[in-house]
Amino acid sequence: MEVSPRRILVADDEPDILEIISYNLAKEGYEMYTAKNGQEAIDKAKAIKPDLIILDVMMPKKTGMEACQALRSMPQFQKTLIIFLTAMSDESSQIRGLELGADDYVSKPISTKVLVSRVNALFRRVTKDDDEKILIFGNIRIDTIKFVVFIDEIEYPLAKKEFELLYLLASKQGRVFLRNEILSQIWGREVIVGDRTIDVHIRKIRQKLGIDCITTVKGVGYKFEL
Amino acid sequence: MEVSPRRILVADDEPDILEIISYNLAKEGYEMYTAKNGQEAIDKAKAIKPDLIILDVMMPKKTGMEACQALRSMPQFQKTLIIFLTAMSDESSQIRGLELGADDYVSKPISTKVLVSRVNALFRRVTKDDDEKILIFGNIRIDTIKFVVFIDEIEYPLAKKEFELLYLLASKQGRVFLRNEILSQIWGREVIVGDRTIDVHIRKIRQKLGIDCITTVKGVGYKFEL
DNA sequence: ATTTGTATTATCAAATTGTTAACGAATTAT
DNA sequence: ATAATTCGTTAACAATTTGATAATACAAAT
Known part of the structure; x- marks a missing residue:
């Protein structure tokens, strides 16, 4: 019944990372979109209505956390999946991320294999809730x-x-x-x-x-x- | 009247989920305990005597449903609240769950907000029971x-x-x-x-x-x- | 002008619900 | 215990709403 490909928006200020992620997830059959900072992520999300948003925590303009908070305050993004990319391995930032409504986080440096499997796992769990x-x-x-x-x-x-x-x-x-x-x-x-x-x-x-x-x-x- | 904090036992085989749930419910003032599978859930429940048990349906060793059935057969867990975490949205599994004595369901992917409010609601229901x-x-x-x-x-x-x-x-x-x-x-x-x-x-x-x-x-x- | 495709309207059959009455089962009163 | 009452269910039929079709009108493209 589900036919159209899942849309994923990735936001990171490093073009290399953007490209690596896009390439690998596109290979998995996802429709990829990119943003260079937090503000752009918000703007593009409104237009694209992605199923999943991957946010780097450290970004210019608006950090991933600020973007997440802004998105979650809009009703149309309440159920959108969000993953944080974080260079910090300390729990405090991870916990803050979860608090802001992230569904998962992946630590840098990213292993594409890990990221891909996390993304797939998240989607696998998506079912309609009351x-x-x-x-x-x-x-x-x-x-x-x-x-x-x-x-x-x-x-x-x-x-x-x-x-x-x-x-x-x-x-x-x-x-x-x-x-x-x-x-x-x-x-x-x-x-x-x-x-x-x-x-x-x-x-x-x-x-x-x-x-x-x-x-x-x-x-x-x-x-x-x- | 002074009340000791409610104890909640969560059982899930995914450490991330365990962590998210524990963190959010602990923030609400509950005393959290975790188990990695159905068998461990049963063992820990006996020791801890939790007020509420959250069981993932799909777990190794013993599934959530098997654990629920086992718990319900013991007199000391007849009145314990049980919530199922289920990825399945089909009625059959929910119906089976109800038969086994679950008090509520939360579908995956879990929205922490939904889970927290459901947990609170369950406890509210119990206290206001009379x-x-x-x-x-x-x-x-x-x-x-x-x-x-x-x-x-x-x-x-x-x-x-x-x-x-x-x-x-x-x-x-x-x-x-x-x-x-x-x-x-x-x-x-x-x-x-x-x-x-x-x-x-x-x-x-x-x-x-x-x-x-x-x-x-x-x-x-x-x-x-x- | 003709063809193709959609909008609109009216109409009819089918599906669904509302209503009433009746009757046995369960409950309560005597 | 027995009678009286109330309750839950069903059957039968009425009323209503819905869904589908046909017929016709309209619009755009060829």
Whole structure:
């Protein structure tokens, strides 16, 4: 069911390290992005929405810890995995890192083998938790627990199929879902329903929410976008 | 009244996780102990007599579930709180866990914030066991001690099943409970009763209370909402 | 102008829930 | 112990909501 590659953002001020890490994780099939300092890491994270962020502790502009703290304060990065790269082997910095919400840390000098296996291990453990079934995009909140969509804290109840459809699209913001994908994801393998059915549900969502958050990509499918 | 700190035993085969959990719960004032596998957890539990045991499901020597079963069979651990750490999100393992007597679950990857709040909540539940199982929502009061619902200080007596149902829904305000969830929570795992039974009880609650506090989510379930 | 693809609307069938009444089981009162 | 009452469940049917389709309108591309 999971198809798109995991996105990883690495932030370090040493270009060599950036390159080594990127190269090795890309080889593992990850989609790599880089940043040269803490501030850039934050900015890029917002745009890229990575699944994992690797932060060097010592960086100009903003340290890894400051960046981590800033990121964790934003709702959309509350569940994003974060790994610290630290030259310090003393526990105090590691503990501080954990306190700020890091999921793991790797000490310098890095062994690419160690890093890769830690990254893989982290992803292997990712499964949906009850506490993370809520999608937030600015003033829009898609809440699977309450089965309701909020826009500016106002509740918009959707029917089951409508909600499922919206949740599917929003779960990968910006990604275009082919009509086939939508059908098999929501209606199952043995689909009997016709293509028009999707349109009608899309229409109802647009109508009920009153905002333009689903974009039609003619001849291809639909995507969630703001 | 002076209380000795609560003792918590954590068992996991990954030293990092052990450290993260220990650190964060120690910060909360708990007295932490660790074990590297299921067998060690059992041995240490006997010596330490912890108030809460956190067990990773997947461990060498003895799995968390095996350890739980072994502990629960000993009289001195019948009332000890047990939390499972599970990477699995599928119900089957959670259901098995419940059967074995777990008090809660936390899915991996662990958010320390979630874990800490769950632990605190569990202890809160234990202490308030006898004196404060009362839910209050504005002018509505659901009083488990008196087994009665108050609305504006007027008493509305409910039958047992009705009360249990209302309490379940209200215990997680806004959260949708699937019919299956309701059935297994209130009627137990070996459910024989039909689906209409829920409706009828819901109806009686609505009728008796005279207010609209239960919302139907068609095709999904019910939720408590004001 | 024609083709291709999507939007919109109305309509109907199916799925789901609401409601009522009835009846045995469990509980309480006599 | 027996009668009276309450409770939990089910069945039957009504009411409602939902989902799917067809028909038509519209838009863009060729």
